[in-house]
Amino acid sequence: xxxxxxxxxxxxxxxxxxxxxxxxxxxxxxxxxxxxxxxxxxxxxxxxxxxxxxxxxxxxxxxxxxxxxxxxxxxxxxxxxxxxxxxxxxxxxxxxxxxxxxxxxxxxxxxxx
Amino acid sequence: xxxxxxxxxxxxxxxxxxxxxxxxxxxxxxxxxxxxxxxxxxxxxxxxxxxxxxxxxxxxxxxxxxxxxxxxxxxxxxxxxxxxxxxxxxxxxxxxxxxxxxxxxxxxxxxxxx
Numbered sequence: 001x002x003x004x005x006x007x008x009x010x011x012x013x014x015x016x017x018x019x020x021x022x023x024x025x026x027x028x029x030x031x032x033x034x035x036x037x038x039x040x041x042x043x044x045x046x047x048x049x050x051x052x053x054x055x056x057x058x059x060x061x062x063x064x065x066x067x068x069x070x071x072x073x074x075x076x077x078x079x080x081x082x083x084x085x086x087x088x089x090x091x092x093x094x095x096x097x098x099x100x101x102x103x104x105x106x107x108x109x110x111x112x113x
Numbered sequence: 114x115x116x117x118x119x120x121x122x123x124x125x126x127x128x129x130x131x132x133x134x135x136x137x138x139x140x141x142x143x144x145x146x147x148x149x150x151x152x153x154x155x156x157x158x159x160x161x162x163x164x165x166x167x168x169x170x171x172x173x174x175x176x177x178x179x180x181x182x183x184x185x186x187x188x189x190x191x192x193x194x195x196x197x198x199x200x201x202x203x204x205x206x207x208x209x210x211x212x213x214x215x216x217x218x219x220x221x222x223x224x225x226x227x
Contacts, residue, residue, distance in 0.1 A: 004156070033214065042117075042203050042217030043157070056212055091156055100145050100164055100213050104156035 004105035006092050012111045013082055020078045021108045025094030032075050033102060034067055036060065037089040049075060050097055082112045115140045115206050119218035127226045132176075132191040134221045136204030139185065145207040146187040147215065148178055150200050157203065163187060174198070199225045 005024040013019050025032050030051050035043035046065070047057045051072035061067075064082075069075040079086055089109050093102040120135040138144060145164050149157040161172025168180040178189045187204060201222050205215040 006156075031213070035215075040122075040219070042205070042219050043215070045214045045216070048212060048214060056214065093157075095213065097211075100147075100162060100207060101159060102213070102215065104149075104158070106154075106156045109154070 004092055004094050004103050006090075006105040006108050008108055009106065010109050010111075012113060015084060015112055016081055018078065018080045019082060019110065020076055021090055021092075021110075023075045023077070023092030023094075023105060025074070025092070026103055027073075028096070029094035029103075030072065030097050031095045031102075032069055033093040033095075034075070034077055035091040035093065037091060037107070038087075043089075043091055046077075079110075082110075084112050086110060087112045115144060115208055115216050117204050117206050117216055117218035119202075119204050119221050121221055122219065123222045123224065125224040125226060126194045128196055129193050132189070132194045132198065132223065134189040134202050134204075134223065136178075136187045136189065136218060137185050138187060138204075138206045140206060140208070142209060143182065144209065145213070146178075146180060147205040147207070148172065148176070148187075148189050149203045149205060149217075151203065151220075152200050160189070160202075194223075194225050196225050196227065199223055 033048040034046040037043040049069040064080045089107045091107045092105045095102040116139045148160040163180045204218045
């Protein structure tokens with residue numbers, strides 16, 4: 001197992017388009033987190049799953065954002081009707097439920113033009 | 114609410130010099146504390162974490178941090194900087210609820226001069 005994998009690494013999209021990102025966690029990890037990092041800032045928590053259940057969503061996650069983890073394995077994050085303010089690095093992390101240590105993927109950098 | 118403050122958005126040191134990156138936290142109960150490193154266009158790698166065992170925590174690559182409850186601080190140090198240490202460093206706090214979600218500081222960019 002090579003760690004947390006995110007796809008794509010880079011995405012350029014036009015304003016108003018929909019985009020979807022994928023995260024594959026470390027195989028035995030039942031927790032999966034999404035964070036957003038804008039330029040010059042630290043990552044901000046968006047949401048997390050335990051197995052297939054979405055247990056918490058940040059107020060940063062507007063109605064245009066939706067995340068799923070249908071079988072408790074990989075997860076997708078979709079942004080509808082993208083706006084320039086959505087331009088950021090989207091980071092995925094995974095962990096075991098009883099462990100504070102989260103392992104991060106390399107992120108997907110989204111640019112909305 | 115929990116928060117993290119990192120003093121100094123940029124820190125510059127000479128190769129071989131002491132590295133000191135500052136982090137102060139705000140939390141109503143003793144939290145879990147972390148330091149992560151991020152290289153350009155990469156994800157975050159855990160350097161070390163404090164989870165209420167020893168207050169002096171040793172991490173990877175020669176880094177260590179000391180939890181000081183009275184000062185609400187968790188500063189990161191390394192005795193001798195190496196060129197490969199140049200990166201962005203983030204301090205983070207996690208509450209003792211079951212989510213373990215991380216709240217990050219705004220980061221400190223470490224520059225190492227030859």
